[in-house]
Amino acid sequence: MRSLWLALRDLTLEFRGRAGILSVVFFLAVMLFILGLAFGPNPQDLQRAAPGVFWVALAFAGSLLASRAFGLEIEDGTLDDLLLTSGSREWIYLGKLAFQLALLLGVGVLLLLITAGLFYLPLGPWPWYLLTLVLGTLGYAAISTFYAGMLARLRGREVLLPLLLFPLVVPVVLSAVRATGDLAGGVPPGEVAGWWQLLVVFDVVYVVASGLLFPYVLEG
Amino acid sequence: MQLTRSSGKRDGLTPALLAGGLLGLLVGFYLALSAPPDVNQGWLVRIMYLHVPMAWLCYLAIFGTLGYSIAYLVRRNPRYDRMAAASAELGLLFSALTVLSGALWGRPTWGVYWTWEPRLTTFAILIAVYVGYFVVRSAIEDPELRANASAAIGILGSINVPISYMSVKWWRSLHQTQTIDLTTGKVNMEPSMLLALMVNLLAFTLLYIAFVRLRGIIAEREAEKLEAQHG
Numbered sequence: 001m002r003s004l005w006l007a008l009r010d011l012t013l014e015f016r017g018r019a020g021i022l023s024v025v026f027f028l029a030v031m032l033f034i035l036g037l038a039f040g041p042n043p044q045d046l047q048r049a050a051p052g053v054f055w056v057a058l059a060f061a062g063s064l065l066a067s068r069a070f071g072l073e074i075e076d077g078t079l080d081d082l083l084l085t086s087g088s089r090e091w092i093y094l095g096k097l098a099f100q101l102a103l104l105l106g107v108g109v110l111l112l113l114i115t116a117g118l119f120y121l122p123l124g125p126w127p128w129y130l131l132t133l134v135l136g137t138l139g140y141a142a143i144s145t146f147y148a149g150m151l152a153r154l155r156g157r158e159v160l161l162p163l164l165l166f167p168l169v170v171p172v173v174l175s176a177v178r179a180t181g182d183l184a185g186g187v188p189p190g191e192v193a194g195w196w197q198l199l200v201v202f203d204v205v206y207v208v209a210s211g212l213l214f215p216y217v218l219e220g
Numbered sequence: 221m222q223l224t225r226s227s228g229k230r231d232g233l234t235p236a237l238l239a240g241g242l243l244g245l246l247v248g249f250y251l252a253l254s255a256p257p258d259v260n261q262g263w264l265v266r267i268m269y270l271h272v273p274m275a276w277l278c279y280l281a282i283f284g285t286l287g288y289s290i291a292y293l294v295r296r297n298p299r300y301d302r303m304a305a306a307s308a309e310l311g312l313l314f315s316a317l318t319v320l321s322g323a324l325w326g327r328p329t330w331g332v333y334w335t336w337e338p339r340l341t342t343f344a345i346l347i348a349v350y351v352g353y354f355v356v357r358s359a360i361e362d363p364e365l366r367a368n369a370s371a372a373i374g375i376l377g378s379i380n381v382p383i384s385y386m387s388v389k390w391w392r393s394l395h396q397t398q399t400i401d402l403t404t405g406k407v408n409m410e411p412s413m414l415l416a417l418m419v420n421l422l423a424f425t426l427l428y429i430a431f432v433r434l435r436g437i438i439a440e441r442e443a444e445k446l447e448a449q450h451g
Contacts, residue, residue, distance in 0.1 A: 146376075156359060163351070164352040167377075168380050174391050178390075202383055216368040
């Protein structure tokens, strides 16, 4: 319950501030535009590149957003207040995870629409895209939130975060790209299920492991 | 916190393991050179006698890092943190050597230095994880936080190995590219080749344990020196 309040508070702050989330969205739009120029203008090439472009762009956005999860807490010095609350600290992780997940999902849907427009990604199987998006972003956010919390007070965290994050999320990006690509290519959802299973396994393993480890790595 | 003072005692096991490993390496080297060439690969197969034990040592290092990281979080003994770091150091070194020797083997056998083979890709990811491990270790000053953070990276990174392996394997199998079997020539292995490989595997196992212990001792002395300097 506390986790949800924390996530809600962070979302409120994020949307009140606006600058952070807006700059991430515009960064992504510009990135997609440049990638479109690089791969285009042949529609077939663009369509083939679309799933990879989408997920790599989302991964970059995720590493930018992840530092926002604890950035405000550090700036305002409120992390210590959170740490003072009674009980174990897993709930802080879960709250931040929910916050990250909400942000990533929002950005992801927007990004999907832009990709569909610029890269001719067929939007027919959109419910399945959404499923892939939820599973993929959950796995991604599980790790990005964990490392963002761990590195929150370190110097050079902007460089360290992607360095730690990207090798670990290779399975997520790989499965999500393949699932999205197969769906776009007209493969029936039943045959894509294997990738979703892999994503579910990843999500479960990493949410549990990160949740258990989080209290150890939070400074203070 | 109690300071462990095992360095005061003489550690007989580490030199013994080291000597055993080195001896095994010499014997294995001789056996590998006297083993017959492979039917398909000719003399090239000799790279295998080093490549496979190196990869084996990496697996040991992954398990070692995972085990010592968990042990540290449970027992809170700084010794386990040093051992985990020692194991990760060996993992980094030998995964780099494995990829390198694999590339040198792959070029004459398959004509390419690199292929998106699951094991190869997993090793490349592993190198990146270990590099992150040591960058974070050097970035954190507070010893306890450093130990906690590296234990976390060690555990998350080790769990990642089977998952990335599976994902790359599926990714490739659906891609329908050329299938290259790294195990070619190892199925029907000549007894003398098998013996050479086994001796090398044993030697690398002994060396792994010896190196981790040795590195742990060095790190312990460094920590003691640092503590003495600070008061």
